Amino acid sequence: MVRRYPCVEVDLKKVTHNARKIMTLCNKNDIDVVGVTKVFCAELPVVQAVLNSGINMIGDSRILNLKKMEGLNCKKMLLRIPMKDQAYEVVKYSDISLNSELNVIGELSRVAKMLNTVHNIILMVDVGDLREGVLIKDVIDIVKEIIKFENIRLVGLGTNVTCYGGVIPDENNLGKLVKLRDKVMEIFDIDLPIISGGNSSSLYMAAGGTVPKGINQLRIGEGIVLGRETSFGHKISGCYSDAFVLKSEIIEIKDKPTVPVGKIGVDAFGEKPRFKDKGIRKRAIAAVGRQDIKLDGLSPLNKNIDIFGASSDHLILDITESEKPLKVGDVIVFNMDYGCILAAMTSPYVNKYYSA
Structure with a gap:
């Protein structure tokens, strides 16, 4: 398929x-x-x-x-x-x-x-x-x-x-x-x-x-x-934590600074973003955004990839340290927390596939 x-x-x-x-x-x-x-x-x-x-x-x-x-x-x-x-x-x-x-x-x-x-x-x-x-x-x-x-x-x-x-x-x-x-x-x-x-x-x-x-x-x-209890977030013995994963395709890769150029105001969600200057980094954009996922509930399976942030439709990733070279068209896999699964499964813009 x-x-x-x-x-x-x-x-x-x-x-x-x-x-x-x-x-x-x-x-x-x-x-x-x-x-x-x-x-x-x-x-x-x-x-x-x-x-x-x-x-x-x-x-x-x-x-x-x-x-x-x-x-x-x-x-x-x-x-x-x-x-x-x-x-x-x-x-x-x-x-x-x-x-x-x-x-x-x-x-x-x-x-x-x-x-x-x-x-x-x-x-x-x-x-x-x-x-x-x-x-x-x-x-x-x-x-x-x-x-x-x-x-x-x-x-x-x-x-x-x-x-x-x-x-x-x-x-x-x-x-x-x-x-x-x-x-x-x-x-x-x-x-x-x-x-x-x-x-x-x-x-x-x-x-x-x-x-x-x-x-x-x-x-x-x-x-x-x-596969976990929610009072303390402990894994339940013998259960899986990855029954649900999110996959998103890279649509852009560019070397760019980590701090925007210009006077900083509020973003599309009324928040004033803060940035840490890490110099020039290889940045990828994945085709998924806050309309589809809960940003702080998302974590890449590739631990060498970091999330910079997201707008409604774009997820900004730092792929500089990725051991595997990445290109436009590659797919990034993410684990999700409960709130992120809820958002992704509710979004009509996120496809759903089931393996028996």
Whole structure:
């Protein structure tokens, strides 16, 4: 197959391998894994690679992605708190959704009744990260109202940490969720089979065997894609970090100074750039830019290549120290972090290729 650049190449076997390793790790702790698909926009070959691991529930924050996966034989979870006007699509395309607002849950109830079905929800609880979720002190009152809704089944409590406030999951904050679940079950005499204890940031606890007993679900994206936990950025033993790589073609090579000539103002992104004078360097331009990637999440596989910076469409590289002579038309390969993969997979200008 002729490659068109820039592109992301995804090694599907590595994705399946990572997902299986993480599922095995979590299962040892009596934890089920929800495979999060949003970072790769629920591209179906990658979703199937995740499912091939044995994971049987996928989660995404976008209704559009859940629609894309409608025909797949697995359970589907909506990860982002729903918008009220999405209620019909939420009930239609997801088996379970994360919620925190009573008026939205009421609308889900109305739609579920109209569709003659029951919609499952997890009530999100804020244990300190200050993103979504009701405060611990309000949970009992909220549950009292939720159980009044027809066609809604409250199946558990969940939380999110690290993504916004950077709060690290631990035995204390996740333990609060377990105690709260027990209290809710006792007061209302209902079964809450799920305690969804966060995302890839909780994997360090699974690896160390310190997840509080009762936490039985994690929503894992970055762990599968990059083979690492996200509290401390440590690699998960036996996982791959290069299942996704970016490739971009060189479109210009010139020997130029490292400091622009003239008065420096702000660049196209409203930032005032700073430059270190390294003299004349061999500079290459690769055909990819900030419209496609997160610049600080990109790193060349060739460690002798440095990134000077980027505009919307051009990536400026220092190839002076490259041991391999480079020419226009050559392709540079990059590793990406989670944010960079998210941007590249979302960009319509970056081609996607999958190796089985």
